[in-house]
């Protein structure tokens with residue numbers, strides 16, 4: 001795997017980063033899946049296409065932190081010695097992640113715990129509403145960073161009291177006169193950046209999508225034009241979209257093929273000449289397809305057959321998608337799919353009042369083919385059995 005900027009990589013970031021040279025990127029922002037035991041499943045804007053991604057951890061916080069550790073170590077290795085890394089998290093795991101980051105980067109290289117405050121959402125009955133995320137900022141080597149690292153200060157206007165009294169009192173700060181025109185450097189708590197809502201133009205429907213304004217701030221402060229920005233868990237591609245807009249080079253990695261394809265669309269809308277073929281590491285072989293997350297595999301099949309994925313209620317009834325010609329589709333990510341699957345699909349077809357349908361799997365047993373023949377002659381049902389190999393051949 002080559003190290004290439006302005007590129008989207010599909011794969012586990014630990015494995016992708018392992019192929020990158022030491023000290024190759026200037027700034028890393030990472031927003032990992034939180035320790036929340038939730039599985040996100042989202043219906044996208046058009047109301048049909050199903051996108052989903054997993055955020056589920058078995059085995060508790062220790063497993064989560066062990067899972068993160070390898071990835072953080074790779075991030076540390078590929079970061080330039082004057083570079084910075086931002087780790088975005090929340091109350092679920094921030095205490096544990098801070099200790100992990102201190103261990104990998106060294107306590108001295110901790111620079112800020114940024115509190116990003118926002119509103120909206122639910123109000124608990126007997127707790128204070130949890131309305132902030134934590135973003136840890138580390139540098140790789142504080143001595144080198146202080147000499148040559150990038151930190152482009154951002155200023156905010158002085159408060160009303162200062163504005164009113166400064167002209168008469170000649171106020172000072174840090175031994176110098178206040179620069180009223182420039183303002184005062186922003187603090188480590190950010191309450192001026194709104195979280196995303198579904199009616200905003202940049203909203204893609206991705207459940208943990210971050211606002212561009214947040215990434216704009218981070219990238220502007222900690223990098224200069226042409227610097228290389230890496231997001232190893234890039235999701236909907238907020239980081240790389242903003243990096244591109246700000247004239248930086250970018251690298252986005254995500255384990256989800258669905259997310260990677262979404263990023264391609266987002267970047268194309270910004271005028272970047274990129275297509276799905278340019279994604280490095282998209283699953284293409286039988287083995288890779290077998291190893292995919294089930295919902296990703298389903299998305300893959302739907303895309304290849306130009307089908308639309310079902311909403312949850314019909315999927316639970318045994319129909320995973322619908323072909324353009326109206327045929328129900330069932331997807332099985334397994335070998336030697338047997339007679340019982342065909343039986344159940346027949347029931348699903350009858351329930352949906354359809355006489356034709358298609359099942360996709362890696363292979364089918366002899367019994368499955370026999371049952372298809374039987375149901376055609378006895379019940380008048382036309383069920384097509386299609387293997388993944390056949391789909392790959394048709395490409």
Ligand SMILES: C[S@@+](CC[C@H](N)C(=O)[O-])C[C@H]1O[C@@H](n2cnc3c(N)ncnc32)[C@H](O)[C@@H]1O
Pocket residue numbers: 011012013014031032033034053054206208209210211232233234235236237238239253254255256259
């Ligand atoms: C919280 S989301 C990132 C959202 C993103 N900041 C945005 O604004 O859209 C976390 C992402 O990490 C990805 N992910 C999970 N495990 C991964 C891994 N091992 N390697 C790379 N990406 C991973 C998920 O697929 C998901 O898209």
